[in-house]
Amino acid sequence: MMQSNTVGARIEAIGLYFPDASLDNKKLAEELGDWAPEKILEKTGIRERRIAAEGQTALDLAEHACRNLLDKPGVSAEEIDFIILCTQAPDYILPTSACILQHALGLRTSIGAFDINLGCSGFVYGLSIASGLIASGSAQQVLLVTSDTYSKFINKKDRSVRTLFGDGASASLIVSSPNLQSTIGPFVFGTDGAGAKHLIVPAGGARNANSEETRIEQVDGSGNVRSQDNLFMDGAAIMAFTLAEVPKAFSAVLLKAGLVIDDIDYVVFHQANAFMLSALRKKMKIPEEKMPCRFENVGNTVSSTIPIVIEELMASGKFQPGQKIALVGFGVGLSWSACIISL
Amino acid sequence: MSEFYEGLAEIMEVDVSELSTDYEFGEAWDSLAVVSTIALIDEVYDKAVDIQLLQDCKTVGDIENLISKTDG
Numbered sequence: 001m002m003q004s005n006t007v008g009a010r011i012e013a014i015g016l017y018f019p020d021a022s023l024d025n026k027k028l029a030e031e032l033g034d035w036a037p038e039k040i041l042e043k044t045g046i047r048e049r050r051i052a053a054e055g056q057t058a059l060d061l062a063e064h065a066c067r068n069l070l071d072k073p074g075v076s077a078e079e080i081d082f083i084i085l086c087t088q089a090p091d092y093i094l095p096t097s098a099c100i101l102q103h104a105l106g107l108r109t110s111i112g113a114f115d116i117n118l119g120c121s122g123f124v125y126g127l128s129i130a131s132g133l134i135a136s137g138s139a140q141q142v143l144l145v146t147s148d149t150y151s152k153f154i155n156k157k158d159r160s161v162r163t164l165f166g167d168g169a170s171a172s173l174i175v176s177s178p179n180l181q182s183t184i185g186p187f188v189f190g191t192d193g194a195g196a197k198h199l200i201v202p203a204g205g206a207r208n209a210n211s212e213e214t215r216i217e218q219v220d221g222s223g224n225v226r227s228q229d230n231l232f233m234d235g236a237a238i239m240a241f242t243l244a245e246v247p248k249a250f251s252a253v254l255l256k257a258g259l260v261i262d263d264i265d266y267v268v269f270h271q272a273n274a275f276m277l278s279a280l281r282k283k284m285k286i287p288e289e290k291m292p293c294r295f296e297n298v299g300n301t302v303s304s305t306i307p308i309v310i311e312e313l314m315a316s317g318k319f320q321p322g323q324k325i326a327l328v329g330f331g332v333g334l335s336w337s338a339c340i341i342s343l
Numbered sequence: 344m345s346e347f348y349e350g351l352a353e354i355m356e357v358d359v360s361e362l363s364t365d366y367e368f369g370e371a372w373d374s375l376a377v378v379s380t381i382a383l384i385d386e387v388y389d390k391a392v393d394i395q396l397l398q399d400c401k402t403v404g405d406i407e408n409l410i411s412k413t414d415g
Contacts, residue, residue: 043375160374222374235378237393243385279382 009131009142009342010183012173014311015069018060018298019167023151032159034223040163045274049166049299052149052243058089061095061169062147063104069143069171070105077105080173082139083113084129086122086146086303088332089153101145112139119199120270120331122146122303123170124187124339127327130174131184142174146303150231153201155217157225161233164273164343166299170307186256187339188249195334198237203228238331242276246330248282253338254325264290264340265323266313270330271295271305292318302331310341319343350383351403364404372400379407390415 025037025047041047052061062085070077085098098113112133118125123146130142147169154161177183203214214228226232246269254260267286269277271293281291294309295301301308306327313319320343330336352359354376355368368376377398384392384406390413400406 081382197408224374235374236381236398239378240391243382244391275379275382279386282386 008177009134009174010177010343011127011310012141012175013069013072013075013311014173014307014309014314015065015067015072015171016304016311017064017068017169017171018058019052019061019238021051021053022048023051023166024048024075026169028159028163030085031156032162035163043275044163045277045293045296046164046166047296048301049151049164049220050168051151052167056149058087058147058169059091059100060106061149061167062087062097062145062171065147065169065171066101066105066143066145069173075173077107079141080107080143081111082130082142083107083111084116084126084142084144085113086118086126086144087148088117088119088302089149090117097207098145107143109215116335118335119148119255119302120272120300120305121329121333121335121337123306124305124329124337125189125335127184127339127341128187128189128198128337129145134176135172135339140176144172144174146170146307149300149305150302153229153231154227155224155226155230157217158230160199160222160224160235161231164300165231168301168304168308170304170311172307183342185339185341186253187337188252188256190245190249190334190336192241192245195237195241198234198241198334199232199332201231216282218317229246229301232323239276239279241334242272242330243279245284245334245336246280246328249330249336249338250284250328251324253340257340259324259340261286263324264326266319266325267291268309268313268325269328271309272300272331286331303329314343345387347383348385348403350387351380351406354379354383362403364402364407366403367401384410388415 025040029037084100090097096115098115102113126144130144133139147168150165204210217225219229324342328338393411
């Protein structure tokens with residue numbers, strides 16, 4: 001049976017935030033040259049991405065998402081007793097962004113706060129920590145925030161990533177469930193640091209500090225331009241990794257939960273792009289109606305993609321009590337995780 | 344033609360009748376084509392081919408050889 005690590009937590013509400021500026025395919029086609037807007041849409045499934053303004057950081061987006069959550073009925077800032085912020089674009093090397101967020105939101109000082117540095121798998125990892133804090137009695141109401149601004153790492157002349165990624169943030173309130181039924185979990189996790197080089201910003205950390213040298217732009221075999229200060233993605237390696245690990249993680253979490261695929265109402269994958277999701281859907285034989293997608297107008301928002309889909313399912317009434325959703329996050333690390341949630 | 348040729352024609356944006364083992368990809372064999380072909384091979388043959396070797400393929404025949412040499 002389920003152990004205490006999955007008992008007693010549920011997702012109460014989700015707030016989202018996207019920056020104002022839009023980068024649509026017409027604008028991209030003008031800048032990148034060789035791809036028509038229709039081709040970008042056909043290949044990626046994305047019409048527009050939202051891009052953080054200059055000087056607007058992931059922490060700013062996170063604060064907006066949190067305020068949108070706090071505006072919802074039944075959500076009270078006073079009750080929040082833990083913040084988990086998942087971001088790969090912190091304001092500072094130190095201090096921790098989650099601590100700054102506590103003050104910006106005017107939350108109590110008698111609460112815990114920390115960051116987790118994960119990308120596309122981060123929301124599911126965050127859920128596991130939040131439900132663990134609640135199950136252990138350490139917290140009652142956890143604010144789980146995801147926010148990233150990959151656009152700031154992306155070279156404007158690198159279509160391999162510029163066409164895909166958008167900026168955005170989510171804020172989820174995870175609360176202890178009064179009837180103690182487990183509605184978050186079980187979880188399975190995966191990590192393969194051998195693939196760290198496949199999705200990376202090579203310079204800017206302690207290993208390889210920014211310098212004149214890391215700023216030098218180079219053109220790759222496909223005509224994309226980037227420096228070591230920019231985001232690099234080996235799309236082929238990420239596709240191979242995804243096709244190998246995601247189906248296994250999905251089967252493992254179903255097994256752990258004692259469920260079969262027919263018991264699952266929706267499968268929410270990290271919203272990478274249309275061709276990756278379509279490859280997964282075909283390989284895993286998931287009916288289209290069971291696989292809600294929401295990236296067409298925001299792009300791949302890294303750790304926020306999964307809560308963005310859940311928010312829409314909740315808002316539209318498509319996610320009802322008793323229904324089960326399987327979540328699978330996967331990407332940079334390489335890191336992956338899957339879990340089952342219900343309301 | 345086979346499911347593989349149909350898929351490859353879609354990726355290369357040519358008519359399937361144009362594809363044969365000798366068909367050369369040329370410049371069109373870019374990173375997106377490689378990514379899409381990884382997914383196609385996985386779907387049709389349930390095989391994970393070596394990415395570097397796939398990138399080095401010049402013709403349809405090269406890919407077919409690579410698939411047949413790869414364990415399922």
